[in-house]
Amino acid sequence: MQRSMLDLWVGLFVIAGLAALVVLAFKVGNMSSTGAGETYSLQANFDNIGGLKPRAPVKSAGVVVGRVTRIEFNNDRFTAKVTLTINKAVQFPKDSTAAILTSGLLGEQYVGIDGGGDGEMFKAGDNIRLTQSAVVLEKLISQFMFDKAAQGQPNAQK
Amino acid sequence: MASKNLIEIKDVSFSYGKRLILSGINMTIAQGQVVALMGISGSGKTTLLRLIGGVMRPTSGEVWVNGVCTNDLDQAGLYQLRRQMGMLFQFGALFTDLSVFDNVAFQLREHTQLPEAMIRDLVMMKLHAVGLRGAHQLMPAALSGGMARRVALARAIALDPMLMLYDEPFTGLDPISLGAIAQLVRQFNDTLGTTSLLVTHDVAEALDVVDDVYYLADGKMLAHGSPQAMRAHTNPVVRQFVYGEIDGPVAAQYPVGDFATALKLRKQCAA
Amino acid sequence: MLHRLSSSVSALGAQVIDMVLRLGYATRFMLLTLRQSTTCLMRPSLIVRELYYTGTLSMVIILVSGLFVGMVLALQGYQTLVTYGSESVLGVLVALSLVRELGPVIAALLFASRAGSAMTAEIGLMKATEQLAAMEMMAVDPIARVVAPRFWAGLLSMPLLAALFSAMGIFGGYIVGVVLIGVDEGSFWSQMQSAVDVREDILNGVIKSVVFGIAITWIALFEGYDAPPTAEGVSGATTRTVVTSSLAVLGLDFILTSFMFRGV
Secondary structure: OOHHHHHHHHHHHHHHHHHHHHHHHHHHOEHHHHOOOOEEEEEEEEOOOOOOOOOOEEEEOOEEEEEEEEEEEEOOOOEEEEEEEEEOOOOOEOOOEEEEEEOOOOOOEEEEEEOOOOOOEOOOOOEEOEEEOOOOHHHHHHHHHHHHHHHHHHHHHO | OOOOEEEEEEEEEEEEOOEEEEEEEEEEEEOOOEEEEEOOOOOOHHHHHHHHOOOOOOOEEEEEEOOEEHHHOOHHHHHHHHOOEEEEOOOOOOOOOOOHHHHHHHHHHHHOOOOHHHHHHHHHHHHHHOOOHHHOOOOHHHOOHHHHHHHHHHHHOOOOOOEEEEEOOOOOOOHHHHHHHHHHHHHHHHHHOOEEEEEEOOHHHHHHHOOEEEEEEOOEEEEEEOHHHHHOOOOHHHHHHHHOOOOOOOOOOOOOOOHHHHOOOOOOOOO | OHHHHHHHHHHHHHHHHHHHHHHHHHHHHHHHHHHOOHHHHHOHHHHHHHHHHHOHHHHHHHHHHHHHHHHHHHHHHHHHHHHOOOHHHHHHHHHHHHHHHHHHHHHHHHHHHHHHHHHHHHHHHHHHOOHHHHHHHOOOOHHHHHHHHHHHHHHHHHHHHHHHHHHHHHHHHHHHHHHHHOOOHHHHHHHHHHHOEHHHHHHHHHHHHHHHHHHHHHHHHHHHHHOOOOHHHHHHHHHHHHHHHHHHHHHHHHHHHHHHOOOO
């Protein structure tokens, strides 16, 4: 086969392959997690993180603003210390709350931040004081049964 | 004008594992000679050729080519030596994915920086010398055995080597191609001033073109002399080879017991 | 009987030792190939020529297989997902399966049987017809001229082929899922985009395919170079290439997956 024809076909092959990679990267995958742009980190302590995993999204008003980067056990307070990496463009007031929510009914868990009203914003490395733990199914059931039992009691007492 | 000895083989032995293939070989080939190395199949001829080409190292003894001992050469030195050698393989060994032209041009493209126009001229010259200039576009698969062998010859002499090694160049050729190759061997040797070593068991053709003959049997150099001397040799082994006699010192049958006994026609006789 | 048992045990031991020796030889061969790669890296035309045979000629089988695998994934996936009312995540199912696993692995298996066996047969035949020896006698190192360009071509084509497979498969999944079955197009792509991570999934898939490419090309080239110069020798080497590289791909896939997708 002629040299020039050979080069042409090989060139086409390489272009096709690279195009496939690019399509996969941009159309199929999501680029926001490649950490483009500046970020800062915040800490939050939760009594129970439920099924939260590293790299879970951090959302506020439903929009992804960052990622969970580390989850550790705080042995002094027996809580879970979660490190969040937030986009630098997004700032939260010092009285914002962080809660562990579930997307959909059985979906993955994420950290939702509700903006507060304080004038001062969090600085890098600050601790979010107001946190809400994940909903644990067993506690929910026992709470429900306790409430139901408490409801039944006054009736029985009558 | 004293002709230098191009190849000197001093007391060389070669074993492959436990098998002794060559022992106590002594050879000298002067520059400009055409020398035949003969022997029956399995006598060690090809091994000796490989030792000269530096493909293998002798177990003992020295191989001197053009004043350099091949025993001590490293890879780079060997390649340097081989640039001055050309080898014709038994069935040509042409590169099947390249055309005839590209095959002959191979060494020129790999080892020289010559421009394509000059390479084209050189390749055509070599192909013309072997009578195949018109076939330069063909692929090796389209060539007959004789033609392939001639193309391989053109490829081997592409860099005008000082030493040509031929591994069974006449095997399996029709009489016409045979004669053509034999004539080319002699022609190239005389016109290019090369030295040629032919490994062959084709007695008739070889004895017509060579200056000197070495005869190998069982890994030992049994006889050495001019073609006339070989034809008139008294050693029965040599005579059997030269005149193609079926039975002589070299038995036609592979060593085995008595056939009649094997067929149970008579009981095994006590000797 | 005891004698027969002991002789078969010692035969097994000899086989194991033989395998270890062969592996050592293969490693030395690979190191030699890498060392001799300077020639072909400075003359890219050699690699380009091999890229045509390993890459371009494999494109058809890769694209067609990718298309069918993607279509089947969508078909089968839909059956299961619709029972949980989650058919909108069909795109995620197809994309993740392909990009993480099926793309690299199936493309590698196809590559091994097509390009790998071709490389083994070609080099084995070159050895049998004394072409490699002729090259040596012409002071051209066959490893630099024949083996190294094929190695780099295989290494380069593998990730490209895997990407083509995955992309084609996702397209096939789209055709079946959205066009034929009627899953919502918007949620097909948006769910996929939010679930497939470039660094985690796509990059890992690319890394996997590069590793597979190295393994397959290494095995194919070594088997060809080491093949006995006979008809049976070359055919045995070709078979061994396909079998060994397929097993290697599957084994490496497990090892790589357990490293990459730990605890996600």
